[in-house]
Amino acid sequence: MTANHGRGERRRPRRPGRTAALTVVALMAGAGLAGCGNDGSSAGSSPTPASASASTCPTSTSSAAGAGAGAGQAGGTPSGQPGGGTTKLVQATTIKKTDNSTSTVVDPAGPAITCDTSAVTTTDDITYSSPTTHGVRTDLKLDIQVPKTSGKKPLVVYVTGGGWALADRTGNLDQRTYVADQGYVVASVQYRTTTGGATYKDALADVKSAIRYLRANADTYGIDTDRVFVWGQSAGGYLAAMTGVTSGDKAYDVGDHLDRSSAVQGVVDEFGPADLSRLAADYDQAAKDFNYAAGNAAAQWVYGPGTTRSVAQYTSQVAAADPATHITSATPPFLLMHGTADPLVSPSQTLNLFTALRKKGVDAERVVLTGAGHGDLSVAGLTGSSPGAASSTSPSASAPDSASKPWSTEKTMSRITGFLSGHSS
Numbered sequence: 001m002t003a004n005h006g007r008g009e010r011r012r013p014r015r016p017g018r019t020a021a022l023t024v025v026a027l028m029a030g031a032g033l034a035g036c037g038n039d040g041s042s043a044g045s046s047p048t049p050a051s052a053s054a055s056t057c058p059t060s061t062s063s064a065a066g067a068g069a070g071a072g073q074a075g076g077t078p079s080g081q082p083g084g085g086t087t088k089l090v091q092a093t094t095i096k097k098t099d100n101s102t103s104t105v106v107d108p109a110g111p112a113i114t115c116d117t118s119a120v121t122t123t124d125d126i127t128y129s130s131p132t133t134h135g136v137r138t139d140l141k142l143d144i145q146v147p148k149t150s151g152k153k154p155l156v157v158y159v160t161g162g163g164w165a166l167a168d169r170t171g172n173l174d175q176r177t178y179v180a181d182q183g184y185v186v187a188s189v190q191y192r193t194t195t196g197g198a199t200y201k202d203a204l205a206d207v208k209s210a211i212r213y214l215r216a217n218a219d220t221y222g223i224d225t226d227r228v229f230v231w232g233q234s235a236g237g238y239l240a241a242m243t244g245v246t247s248g249d250k251a252y253d254v255g256d257h258l259d260r261s262s263a264v265q266g267v268v269d270e271f272g273p274a275d276l277s278r279l280a281a282d283y284d285q286a287a288k289d290f291n292y293a294a295g296n297a298a299a300q301w302v303y304g305p306g307t308t309r310s311v312a313q314y315t316s317q318v319a320a321a322d323p324a325t326h327i328t329s330a331t332p333p334f335l336l337m338h339g340t341a342d343p344l345v346s347p348s349q350t351l352n353l354f355t356a357l358r359k360k361g362v363d364a365e366r367v368v369l370t371g372a373g374h375g376d377l378s379v380a381g382l383t384g385s386s387p388g389a390a391s392s393t394s395p396s397a398s399a400p401d402s403a404s405k406p407w408s409t410e411k412t413m414s415r416i417t418g419f420l421s422g423h424s425s
Helices: 173-181 200-216 235-245 285-291 297-303 316-320 348-359 400-404 410-422
Strands: 002-005 104-106 120-129 140-147 153-159 185-189 223-233 266-270 334-339 364-369
Touching (some): 104 410, 120 173, 120 200, 140 173, 140 200, 153 173, 153 235, 173 410, 185 200, 200 223, 200 235, 223 235, 235 266, 266 410, 297 316, 364 410
Parallel strands (some): 104 364, 153 223, 223 266, 266 334, 334 364
Antiparallel strands (some): 002 120, 120 140, 140 185
């Protein structure tokens, strides 16, 4: 494995406190720690941001990264059709307005996040698991960022998006570095995808394997094993949600380090799908046709490679792949976030999951960003149409930076770090 260390003399502006802080079909809580692992580690103090100077946060340098990579989405545009060939990415041209009366609606405009990379040590290309899919072995990697502060720190496992077909762990480096800079160990994980014939069960097993690996190596990375969170975006948001709702369910633990727990203490799900049969429920017919096409990536994610089925029907398999069907009273706290102008995952997806969580008595909050799209996905990097006027989804014009990157502002990211901080004690 290789180690990369960023250093610099920079001043960080005072933040509002820790409590105040891709894609095709495109696709981190309560004070109690009931789902924690029994690893014998004791909880340390809550993370404290390192004191240093601020600078623009680093972005991905991966050659696989597509337009806007490192800013909230995975690189590249995978195919949503059978055979893995290239295809146009169909974005919704109209988005039905969602009832956000039970959610917290915020304007994400404001200063962009800044980072002190000298306060974090980064180690890349760590093999955490080597599963076999259809006879082919895959060495799965993770990149980890560890704050240069003493004591055990909470762990945040980041799961990238990529439309079920890509899992570029190098993406979204700016937001990951920002969270690490606040005092959290952040590990970005690769997982198996439909490109290699994997389904959601394989990818879920991979995320849980990564959590167990990190608990097993907690002393190496200064991890407090009683404070583990999972955070994902888009397809990664889906996997974060599935990891949370199956927390403590041994049926999904496969592979190494089975003496360790894969349970998490909180979930951050940003614009993740849930019920795939309603993935395009808020959209125009062309977007529906694309997302429900027989044998597409979503169908392969549920039914496996070579399927000729569609996710349009809520079959027993689609239901089993829906996080809402796995919720129990022991499910850890959730923070769900979505943009009103998301043209790839219907905003009602996180609303419906949020409603299901609350009905089961789970500590959950949903935050809606006005005018925000599918992460900080660059429209110029996509093939397809932009959302139209039917949705009240024009981006905020309060500040150029926040208009183009609403998911990377201090106001938006403070929601995530505030959630982590609030559930790390």
